[in-house]
Amino acid sequence: MLSATRKAKREYWRRLIDNASDDADLYKVVGWHKAAPSLKFPPLVVDGQQIEGTREKAQILLDKVLHRYDSTDDLDTDPVSENRAPTLPWDTNVSLEEVERNTIGVSSTSPGADKVTVRLLKACWGSIKGYIRDLFECCLKRSYFPKVWRLAEVVMLPKVGKKDKSSVRSWRPIALLSCVGKGLERIIARRIAWTSLTHSTLSPQHCGALPKRSAMDLVAAFVHDVECAFARKREVTLVTMDVQGAFDALLPRRLLKRMQDQGWPTSLLKMIRSFLQERRVMVRLENVYTDESRVQCGTPQGSPLSPVLYMLYLAELLNQDQALRFGYADDIALYRVGKNIRGQYQGDYARCSTDRGMGVG
Template structure:
């Protein structure tokens, strides 16, 4: 090609450019004419949806078959059900203790007020991004648009839920989206997938309100270790990384070797036991109405699994916390 360009420095290049421009012009006209003729032939809505599907990109990658215990699942519905069993149903209520309300001696009483102001309810519900809605399809933007009408009622709902220790059932219905974990190459293993729960935005407002109170009280009353960081006010994961880098650099400055030991709990969210958590809260000194709310939050949960373009029917979950919940 370079030799041809040297032989024909002007004419060849000019002719090629003209031919290239004419070719693209003809292709554009042909495409325009094809789509106009196609649109003119539409007779029902199914033809429109079919044309829209043609325009959608198939995506850069399709997950391979899933293998669980020497069984290979190929269809989307089979893989969705297999991931549900492998990630959300690894434990049952049989692994839990029987009575979380046994007689105990709390370490110390931790106050947790029942009163909720309108500003607190509004901040917990609306001061967040427009996250994906749950099964009710109510978005944060929709709640913002009608808050001047529903704000007082939402505050009363949150306050009553906290006082009686109850989490409404519609807030416990989740749509679990299976997302591939980053930097995981073997997508044939269930461990390469992370279940993210899409919950009601209104319910997450109540969860976010309680989570903020929990975080403040846990630090103020020294429930958590001073070096524990993450999801806590003024103790972010960034602070933890900065402290780690400081310790490593200090060790290197002293001509020493820095060693880091890490530990990961497999499926920590999905294996939390309801009764054990309630008992642990009571032992730490949290009030009974908060322990009852936590028990209600974890009981009677149900979920439907979304994998690619497939959505399974809703079915109950016996244990675990929804990964994606503010709590």
């Protein structure tokens, strides 16, 4: 019996791999290979003290992960109060097809605090679709993101490659948000992404959360540049950077200022301000919940809108040197080509000195 079961499993996997016809099938196979996470959350160690109680662990994660940043370094004044003429288009009309595609035309995800699932929305869509469309359009026209959708139920997932699970830095906060609210977020995110592409707001070397751009495009372009450099007997130096707690540290007013400088209209700025302000979180750990608390900055991980907002946040950095800087969402890389590392350094020094009006001796 055991031999027959093993044989059936081998045949099943061989057939699955042989029938894989595109990247989606391959990613599905790799995803099934990943080990399931442990159901029991391990003890945490903070300042040398071991914490084992579930409620205490949840509170520590709330304090050390979600409340580790504040708005101290944000701008003192609200950029939205400045009246500037926009240079980018923005449409507040919504079609029923667009609402349906972004609300129920998605894979099922974990529901937010309201416990309304995509499956439930699909079951009653015929009766509520008109109301949802009217609600979304009203939100866009009034530049208002409903407060009830700004509550996030946060779960902690282990970060890949982090072996010490007793450290709070080994856990990534994922916000479970209202499935209805995420429908509106997707509409806003896709419109921002498309406008950014068609008006070259973002660097062509910046991928993630954008249609027709992927990490594979970046890898192929970089490998091509490296091969060309090697063919000319040149050396390539690569520096990679990862912003720690990127989404959690985003400063709302600085984001709005950059979006304003990019030419986005005031109506969208007000919508994003509404989306980011007075956000509330509660950590869920093994069916134990912390009390709700407000966060001063950041944009929720797990939100369809957060990735493209962070790309706009970093746009100035990536646009400074498009030929030699590239990134995927909040991951950034810089590379230089030269005869040797010293030559690359001297070239960068000369370039910076020229930009600052200094002579190079």
